[in-house]
């Protein structure tokens with residue numbers, strides 16, 4: 001290993017409003033030495049996730065990211081030194097590497113991956129995004145052929161896969177996304193039946209036109225006003241998959257929506273269920289096998305948005321929260 005410096009991006013200050021580049025700081029230090037049971041990783045790709053921002057707000061399904069610590073984040077990495085019998089030099093793993101060039105991580109916190117081409121698919125379709133879409137839709141949403149499925153953040157990494165899996169399962173799919181270009185892409189490239197631009201100011205009306213008979217499954221990635229617009233349009237016995245609430249992550253939570261929730265749930269006999277993808281990891285192999293077969297047969301298109309340079313990671317996250325990305329955003333380190 002010729003490099004001696006480890007660049008790290010710290011969360012310099014916790015944001016109280018919108019995230020800006022000033023909330024981060026890059027520092028340089030020595031490459032860490034792995035301890036017993038650990039491996040030294042060279043980080044290849046850092047996953048950008050809406051959840052990165054939520055982790056700054058406080059403890060969730062993981063502890064909060066604190067000021068002056070290395071920004072947490074999932075990464076695809078290569079083992080370059082090992083003090084664990086379970087992992088060898090050259091192995092490719094996924095884990096919380098943080099935003100840095102090198103990380104010393106306990107082997108028990110890493111998932112060893114079978115290599116695929118291109119390697120980036122391990123972060124997108126066969127990674128957290130694809131698995132979240134797969135288990136969230138199929139296990140929580142329980143779609144049946146002929147159902148109408150609505151998915152928000154539909155052009156993002158999870159949403160774009162949810163819509164395509166729903167099509168594979170014989171459903172009618174409506175995507176909600178920001179802007180005409182993303183909406184056109186969903187229908188022309190990904191095979192969605194309709195797409196609705198939530199930024200046009202008439203979401204309720206356009207959604208009604210796109211799903212005139214109502215919604216069987218709403219896959220909610222955003223919460224807030226979009227959830228409020230979907231709720232009254234749910235069919236009786238509809239299912240709402242609570243995957244995330246990206247509209248609430250960056251800045252003060254919206255004072256609006258969803259209003260009328262308890263009444264609508266009762267009258268329409270709705271099921272609304274949250275989940276975390278890690279709940280399903282024991283069944284990862286089955287999901288990856290299905291995703292692989294759909295990708296190789298051309299039924300599932302993989303969209304990736306790759307940005308170069310560790311130093312660009314803060315801007316990549318800020319851009320993701322602003323809707324710059326199409327598909328899975330990641331940084332090549």
Ligand code: NAP
Pocket residue numbers: 048049050051128129132153154155156157158159176177178179182198221222226242243244245246247248275276277278320321322323324325326327328329
């Ligand atoms: P992503 O969908 O690739 O990107 C986020 C997208 O959210 C942006 O592209 C933007 O697209 C949209 N967005 C941002 N602000 C919005 C707003 N105020 N209203 C509506 N849309 C907004 O990001 P991701 O990391 O894959 O996350 C998607 C969701 O999945 C998040 O809620 C995340 O927390 C959740 N998630 C959950 C799990 C789980 O285990 N439950 C696992 C992974 C991810 P537009 O241009 O369309 O606005």
